[in-house]
Amino acid sequence: MSENIIEAKDLRIFYGMNEAVKGVSFKIKKGEVTAVIGPSGCGKSTVLRSFNRMNDFISNIKITGGLSFEGDEIYGPKMDPAVIRRDIGMVFQRPNPFPKSIYKNIVWGPKINGYKHNWDELVEKALRRAALWDEVKDRLHDSALDLSGGQQQRLCIARTIAMSPKVILMDEPCSALDPKATARIEDLIGELKKRYTIVTVTHNMQQAARISDETAFFYEGELIEFGNTNELFTNPKEKRTEDYITGRFG
Amino acid sequence: MAFDKRKIFNTAFFWGCRISTWGAILILGILIYHIVKQGYPWISENFITNFPSRFPHKAGLKSALAGSLWVISFTALIVVPLGVSTSIFLEEYAPRKRYMRWIQINISNLAGMPSIIYGLLGLAIFVRFFNLDRSIWAGALTLSLLVLPVIVIASQGAIRSVPQSIRDAGYALGARKWQVVFQQVIPAAMPGIMTGVILSTSRAIGETAPLIIIGALSYVAYLPEGPMDSFTVLPVQIYNWASRPQESFHGLAAAGIMVLLTILFIMNFIAVYIRQKFTKFKY
Numbered sequence: 001m002s003e004n005i006i007e008a009k010d011l012r013i014f015y016g017m018n019e020a021v022k023g024v025s026f027k028i029k030k031g032e033v034t035a036v037i038g039p040s041g042c043g044k045s046t047v048l049r050s051f052n053r054m055n056d057f058i059s060n061i062k063i064t065g066g067l068s069f070e071g072d073e074i075y076g077p078k079m080d081p082a083v084i085r086r087d088i089g090m091v092f093q094r095p096n097p098f099p100k101s102i103y104k105n106i107v108w109g110p111k112i113n114g115y116k117h118n119w120d121e122l123v124e125k126a127l128r129r130a131a132l133w134d135e136v137k138d139r140l141h142d143s144a145l146d147l148s149g150g151q152q153q154r155l156c157i158a159r160t161i162a163m164s165p166k167v168i169l170m171d172e173p174c175s176a177l178d179p180k181a182t183a184r185i186e187d188l189i190g191e192l193k194k195r196y197t198i199v200t201v202t203h204n205m206q207q208a209a210r211i212s213d214e215t216a217f218f219y220e221g222e223l224i225e226f227g228n229t230n231e232l233f234t235n236p237k238e239k240r241t242e243d244y245i246t247g248r249f250g
Numbered sequence: 251m252a253f254d255k256r257k258i259f260n261t262a263f264f265w266g267c268r269i270s271t272w273g274a275i276l277i278l279g280i281l282i283y284h285i286v287k288q289g290y291p292w293i294s295e296n297f298i299t300n301f302p303s304r305f306p307h308k309a310g311l312k313s314a315l316a317g318s319l320w321v322i323s324f325t326a327l328i329v330v331p332l333g334v335s336t337s338i339f340l341e342e343y344a345p346r347k348r349y350m351r352w353i354q355i356n357i358s359n360l361a362g363m364p365s366i367i368y369g370l371l372g373l374a375i376f377v378r379f380f381n382l383d384r385s386i387w388a389g390a391l392t393l394s395l396l397v398l399p400v401i402v403i404a405s406q407g408a409i410r411s412v413p414q415s416i417r418d419a420g421y422a423l424g425a426r427k428w429q430v431v432f433q434q435v436i437p438a439a440m441p442g443i444m445t446g447v448i449l450s451t452s453r454a455i456g457e458t459a460p461l462i463i464i465g466a467l468s469y470v471a472y473l474p475e476g477p478m479d480s481f482t483v484l485p486v487q488i489y490n491w492a493s494r495p496q497e498s499f500h501g502l503a504a505a506g507i508m509v510l511l512t513i514l515f516i517m518n519f520i521a522v523y524i525r526q527k528f529t530k531f532k533y
C-alpha cells in the first residue's frame with residue numbers, strides 16, 4: 001500500500017509572473033484517497049490540473065520542477081498529454097456530460113482512444129461501478145442532460161471509469177450538489193478506492209476527514225502539511241493547519 | 251415616492267413594448283392583406299406552370315421558380331462548406347492575434363454591406379473576369395459572396411455557445427483537438443449552424459439588386475438545363491411585372507410575392523423545426 005503513483009519534486013507553477021504553486025514536494029500513494037484542502041485561491045486546482053496536463057490550454061502558464069506519474073515525467077519531452085489523460089481521468093466541479101445519450105457519453109472516450117470492448121458490457125460495468133446502473137438502465141439512449149445534477153456527476157464518474165484509468169482526479173466534485181447527492185458520491189468514492197487511486201479537492205473538512213486516507217493542506221501556494229488524514233485532523237503538526245481545520249480562517 | 255416612480259416607469263415600459271410589438275405585427279398584417287387581395291385572383295395552376303408572357307392571363311413564373319431553385323441550390327452548395335469551415339477555423343484554430351480580430355471585424359462589416367455592392371463585384375469578377383456571362387454560376391457565386399459573412403457569423407455564434415466544460419470533458423478523456431472539435435463541439439453546435447444556414451439562404455432567395463446588376467434576364471421562356479445557362483429568379487420576375495404600367499401585371503407581381511413569401515415561410519418553418527428537433531440534447 002505504500003507504492004507511490006504520483007511524485008512532485010519542487011513543483012512550481014506560474015501564471016505569467018504570479019507564482020501560484022511555490023515549490024511543493026509530495027508523494028501520492030497508490031490505491032489511496034488523497035484529499036487536497038486549503039483556502040480559496042491557494043492553488044489546489046492548479047496542482048490537480050497539472051497531474052493530467054489540463055493546464056496546457058492556458059497560454060501564459062509555466063511549470064518547473066519534477067512531476068512524475070509511475071516514474072515518467074509528466075512534463076517530459078516524450079510525454080503525450082492525450083496519453084497521460086487516459087491513465088489519469090478527471091471529474092470536474094460542475095457535472096459536464098456531453099449533450100448526447102447516456103450510452104454515448106460512456107463509450108466515446110474508449111472509442112476515440114481505439115480501445116476494443118463489448119460496448120454494452122462496458123456501459124453496464126461503468127454504470128454499476130458509478131452506482132448509477134439501476135437508475136438509468138431503462139433509459140440508456142435518452143439524453144444525459146435529462147438526469148439530475150447528482151446523477152450527471154455520477155455519469156461523469158462512470159465516463160471516467162470507462163477509460164480504465166489508474167488515477168481519478170476530482171475537483172470539488174460535490175460542490176454543485178445537494179447533501180443527499182453528495183452523500184452518494186462520498187459512498188461511491190469509498191467504493192472506487194478499491195480499484196483506483198483518487199485525488200480529490202474539497203472545501204468541506206468533514207468530507208475530507210470522512211473519505212480520505214491522506215490529506216494535503218495547501219496555503220498560499222505552499223504545501224503546509226501532508227500526511228495521514230486521522231493524524232492531520234486530530235494532531236496537526238503545524239499551527240496554520242490547526243487554525244484552518246478548526247475554522248479559524250479560510 | 252421613488253417606489254411609485256419606478257412602478258409607473260415599469261408600467262409605461264411594459265405598454266411601450268407591447269404597443270411596438272403589436273404595431274409591427276399590424277403593419278405586417280396590412281401589407282400581407284393588400285398583397286393577397288391584389289394577387290389572389292391571379293393564383294392558379296397556370297401561374298406556376300406557364301412561362302412569362304406579354305399577355306397577363308397567360309403569364310406564369312415557371313422559369314423564375316426554376317431559376318431561383320437552381321441559383322439557391324448552387325449558392326448553398328458553394329457557401330455551406332465554405333462558411334461552416336471558415337467559422338470552425340476562426341473559432342477553434344485561428345491564433346488569437348491582432349490581425350485575426352481585424353479579420354473578424356471586417357467579416358461583420360461585410361455582412362452589413364448593401365447587396366448592390368456585391369452585385370457590382372460579381373459583375374466585375376464572375377461575369378467579366380471569369381467570363382461566366384449571365385449564367386447561373388455567376389448568379390450563385392455572387393449570392394455566395396453576399397451570404398458568406400452572414401453564415402460565418404451565425405455559425406461562429408453557434409460554436410461559441412458550446413460551453414468550455416464540454417471541451418474540457420473531451421480532453422480529459424484523452425481526446426485530440428480534432429476529435430473534440432469535430433465529434434463534440436460541432437455536433438453540439440449543429441442545430442444553431444443549420445438554422446443560420448437556412449435563414450441566410452432564404453435571405454438570398456429574396457435578393458434582387460445584385461442579380462439585376464449581373465444581368466439576370468427578366469424574360470426567360472425556357473428552363474435552364476445546366477449551370478452555364480442564363481436564368482431569371484422570382485424577385486427579378488416580380489420586379490419586372492411590378493414596373494409595367496398595366497394594372498393586371500401588378501396583380502401578377504402580387505401573386506408572385508405570395509409565392510415568394512410562401513417559400514420563405516416554409517424555409518423559416520424548417521429552420522425552427524430543426525432547432526426544436528435537434529436541441530433534444532441541449533444544455
Ligand SMILES: Nc1ncnc2c1ncn2[C@@H]1O[C@H](COP(=O)(O)OP(=O)(O)OP(=O)(O)O)[C@@H](O)[C@H]1O
Pocket residue numbers: 015018020038039040041042043044045046047058
Ligand atoms: N487561468 C489562470 N490565469 C491566471 N491566474 C490563475 C488562473 N487560474 C488560477 N489562477 C491563480 O492561481 C492561484 C491559484 O488558483 P487555483 O484555482 O488553483 O486555486 P484553488 O485553490 O483551486 O481555489 P478554489 O478553492 O477557489 O477553487 C489564484 O491566485 C488564481 O488567481
Ligand SMILES: [Mg+2]
Pocket residue numbers: 044045046171
Ligand atoms: Mg479550485
